[in-house]
Amino acid sequence: MSDPKSAVTPVAFYRDPMAALHWLEAAFGFETSLLLTDADGKVGHAEMTFRNCNIGIGGEWEGLQLGGARMRSPASLEGIGTQFMRLDLPGGLDAHCERARAAGAVITQEPENQFYGARTYRALDPEGHVWNFSQEGQIASLEDMTAASGLKVATSLPKGD
Numbered sequence: 001m002s003d004p005k006s007a008v009t010p011v012a013f014y015r016d017p018m019a020a021l022h023w024l025e026a027a028f029g030f031e032t033s034l035l036l037t038d039a040d041g042k043v044g045h046a047e048m049t050f051r052n053c054n055i056g057i058g059g060e061w062e063g064l065q066l067g068g069a070r071m072r073s074p075a076s077l078e079g080i081g082t083q084f085m086r087l088d089l090p091g092g093l094d095a096h097c098e099r100a101r102a103a104g105a106v107i108t109q110e111p112e113n114q115f116y117g118a119r120t121y122r123a124l125d126p127e128g129h130v131w132n133f134s135q136e137g138q139i140a141s142l143e144d145m146t147a148a149s150g151l152k153v154a155t156s157l158p159k160g161d
Contacts (some may be wrong), residue, residue: 009047010085011056012073014127017043020057023126024048027103028087028096028133030055050087072126084122084130094137097121105131115148116140 014020021043024030033054046057056090061071074081089096094111100123101107108130109122117140122132145153 006052006054009054009056010083011058011071012085012129013058013060013073015073015075015130016127017046017057017059017062020125020127021046021048023103024055024057027100027105027123027125028131029099051090053087055085066069075126079128081128081130084132089133089135091135093119093121093133096133097123100131113137116145116153157158 012020016040021032021035025032025048028050030048030050032046033049034045036044036046038044043057043059048055048057058071060070060072061077062068074102081105097107097111105123105125107121107123109120111119111121114137117137119137120132120134122130124130142146142153142155145151
């Protein structure tokens with residue numbers, strides 16, 4: 001844990017967080033940087049690093065400190081998720097995809113170039129979390145992105161009345 005903490009640490013919840021830690025290391029190359037376990041070896045909290053960013057890994061739980069919210073894996077919610085993780089790679093996106101596939105990731109979007117200039121792929125982990133990996137490509141202008149997508153592309157919110 002010699003790297004400085006990220007300003008934001010997303011946390012993914014799993015039915016089996018220990019299995020998730022092993023899988024994320026094998027499939028995506030994450031590194032476990034903190035592991036808190038109880039006397040039975042059950043994960044209380046874990047953190048992984050990837051390119052100087054922290055990702056929390058936890059088991060499903062609920063408690064009064066959450067105000068009634070319940071943290072669940074997509075595997076417990078018929079595949080429903082409320083977010084996905086987007087991670088940038090400096091290069092080697094296609095090889096990274098093949099590593100993930102070999103570890104059992106379900107590739108939901110093969111590596112492809114996007115209208116905004118990046119090359120991306122998407123994968124599901126064994127519990128249904130969506131992981132989106134992106135590699136910077138040719139930087140596109142806002143005008144080019146708008147023309148290619150049909151969407152109005154901006155870098156700020158529109159002014160209110």
